[in-house]
Amino acid sequence: MIKNISHKILFFLALSALPWSAFSQNIKSSLNAPAVTWKVKPQAEIGKDSMAILNAGYGTTSWVNAVVPGTVFNSYVTAGLEKDPNYGDNIHKVDRAKYDRSYWYRTEFKVPANFTKDIIWLNFEGINRLGDIYLNGKKIATLSGMMQRGKFDITKLANRSGTNVLAILVSIPQLPLNNYGSPTYVASASWDWIPYVPGLNSGITDDVYLTNTGEIVMEDPWIRTNLPSNARADLDIKVDVKNVSSQNLQGELAGIIMPGNIAFNKKFDVEAGRTTTVSLTKEQFTGLSIANPTLWWPNGYGDPNLYTCEFKLKLGNEVTDSKKVTFGIRKYSYDKEGGVLHVSINGKRVFLKGGNWGMSEYMLRARGEEYDLKLRLHKEMNYNIIRNWLGSTTDEEFYQACDKYGIMVWDDFWLNSNPTLPQDIYAFNENAVEKVKRYRNYACIAVWCGNNEGVPQPPLSGWLAEDIKTFDGNDRLYQACSNAGGLSGSGLWGNKDPRWYFTKYPEAYFGTGDGPGWGLRSEIGTAVFPNVESLRKFIPEKDLWPRNEMWNKHYFGTNAGNASPDNYDKSITERYGAPKGIEDYTKKAQLLNIETNKAMYEGWLDHMWEDASGIMVWMSQSAYPSMVWQTYDYYYDLTGAYWGTKSACEPLHVSWNPTNNSVKVINTTGTDYKDLQAEAAIYNMDGKEVAKFRQSAKVNSFSDTATESFVIPFYANQQDLAFQKPVMASSGEKPADVNDGNDSSRWSADNKDEEWIYVDLQGEHMVNRVVLNWENAYAKEYKIQLSTDAKTWTDVIMVRDGKPGPEALSFDETPARYVRMQGVKRGSGWGYSLFDFKVYAASADIAGLTKVHFIKLKLKEASGKLISENFYWRGINMKDFKALSELPKVKLNVTSKIVKRNGKQYITAKVSSPDGVAFGLRVQALNSKTNDQILPAIMSNNYFTLFKGESREVLIEFEEALVKTGEKPIIMAAPYNN
Structure with missing residues (x-):
């Protein structure tokens, strides 16, 4: 044992034992910490004395406490000087002129005592849209654009021992924001999902801090x-x-x-x-x-x-x-094989499953750990990509959370569709360079995109490409346009029957793209109505029912026409019955949300690489309390859209195609799986299995594949309604050969694009499927049309990428006697040549099935361990589930266990149905004292169905602080049929 060691040696040993990082942390002092008081006041109200505000000791008692980082308008809201802008139509009543003007921000600070190095820096991470910065009476800089950072040497100007006065004159963006006022938060002047934000989100919108360095x-x-x-x-x-x-x-x-x-x-x-x-x-x-x-x-x-x-x-x-x-160590690569953009990482092609973020929050109030929550929810939905639409999310925490949770980012710049250039193209480009340099180290960024639904105008088109090349080394793709150039367009955004997403080809509303149909869709969506608990937080009780203008203020009406709210209403009534009130409406809406959002992803996944390469829903999170375009809502209630998406996007997933009843194993992982067992069972409304439909198969599922396991035989005995029925054609030989039952005989038309052929079914039927078999002289583009009189025709299918061979085409059930193939464009130099023309009605093999029945799919390992389970409801009429309201009420058994750990509560809730079918079970954690939902919460499952004797465990996680002393969480479980 050595006793005599000098103090110097002990000090050296202590230093060498410390982690390296102990010496490498920069000295930083936040100027937006709670201890720092900021004030804000309109420039016009300060008067002639405006320069006096730059002096120490200036009185600010008449000023409003400012939220920094944040916006001017939010400062007034936080101070209680404006009514809650989320509620009712309050934000629409605000006097815009009060905020659409310049404001002064002011604070006083002292240089920290531990700033012992030579240089003191004043740092800004973002001011929207223009900021003149003054320190101790002297103007030191102007920042232009919400992404432009500032780092200013204030060593000679700062008072190290006394008070320093920092003042910023903030000017609003110039209208129109799109694109004249850019770079800014372009949607702030209103869009079809958020209202006009007074002040256009002007303010000190990112961090302000001091740092201390050497020379x-x-x-x-x-x-x-x-x-x-x-x-x-x-x-x-x-x-x-x-x-x-x-x-x-x-x-x-x-x-x-x-x-x-x-x-x-x-x-x-x-x-x-x-x-x-x-x-x-x-x-x-x-x-x-x-x-x-x-x-x-x-x-x-x-x-x-x-x-x-x-x-x-x-x-x-x-x-x-x-x-x-x-x-993160990674390498992106890209190809446009077949006209479709594919993204690969580390040599592995990745099927993109994700959503668009319009903004993190419409008043820029999402901060810090809230990003971790939002991205955690996206991870739980099994997403792997988010599109930062119009670059509207600018906070570092967003990228940090995306890196943490493995969520790639499709990152836009601040241009939207029209040919207008920003007023200051140089400021725009400086902000673009700042963005690239600021975020390029993040592994998550997969694509830089120049323009939403358009191409940047010169000179920005070339500048942005050079920015990416110079400051990111072209390590990520620069995609000039968000919906063309290897993409399949954008839209539609309205609610569709689930089968539409599987039907050739789900057309885009805007932008034809370069791929045939599914491809990579950068936007597609639907209205998503929240639960009634959330509605009551932003809609006054008197306006909850029936639908009215207040709904439109929250984007369920003409303000969000692209969301087709009328069609959403119609779908609820048509599928589930006319709602009796707002509680009934929201309950039925969640079933529609599940159906549509699950089908959106499953329709694309069903066609993985043929030709689908990804889908980003519009939108995956909510920036404003509304009834459209969200998965979880503004208050973090997990709607049916969330659960439909989470199910469909499972990395290893078993799914059903409602157009052809194929059951596939979808593998969007980096792993191959051997000897899996896929199973399908069909149950009637009494919970009893209809044995004749049971199917099972052994499946090998390889990475990045959609593998068919079997077909559920709903159409096993279905009759071809066109067989040997009268046929009429515009020209050519032997039109009757298309339905003679001989697949080698054929109809041949003249060498013209507009030729047609139709079948007379000799009676009206609810038609929903056509099967054609083309010879090599095929139709590249054609329509399927229906009629009841052979005079007026309705298009039900438009095929833009036909090919030789058999083609099965499904569509909504439609009454028709006549079914026509109307040619648009030939695929060869010959006239159309068709072997077979078959027509089927909605009435499949219905013997033994109730009006509504249930499909339960399971995927198991060879050992029998359950990997994936999926559940659907299906009607004999595929758009009618009203019989679900006839399900009898059931009693449930609910038990729960609570564990507290690391500031969180974890609940394991077990729900059992001992007596009958509990359909669409919604489980909630409620506060025992207030009976309010405990939100936000991470949940493992919801809106599931139990048959008699079945049970399910639901895991719920939330912050312990959400339940105060004297309160406790309780579990409520309610099926649709109660």
């Missing part, structure tokens, strides 16, 4: 990752180093990458007042070539592994600046 500082460290193979990663690091002194200096850049404990250091020279780029490559530091790296993968394809690199700059032994960068 050389780092700017935007850039870590690029390349994968020669997945067994090796080569890192390329570039760091801009700025010398703010009046002398030439020699410094040292050091860093350490974890995991792996990879250390590096490099000396450099930098001239006075200049910036130099310090580059580090594997040729210089072999440690930057990493063997067997842990890769960053999108959700479902692997873990989103992350690395950190802690940088420090040194002058001699002094650490002058430090930064910590988190990054």
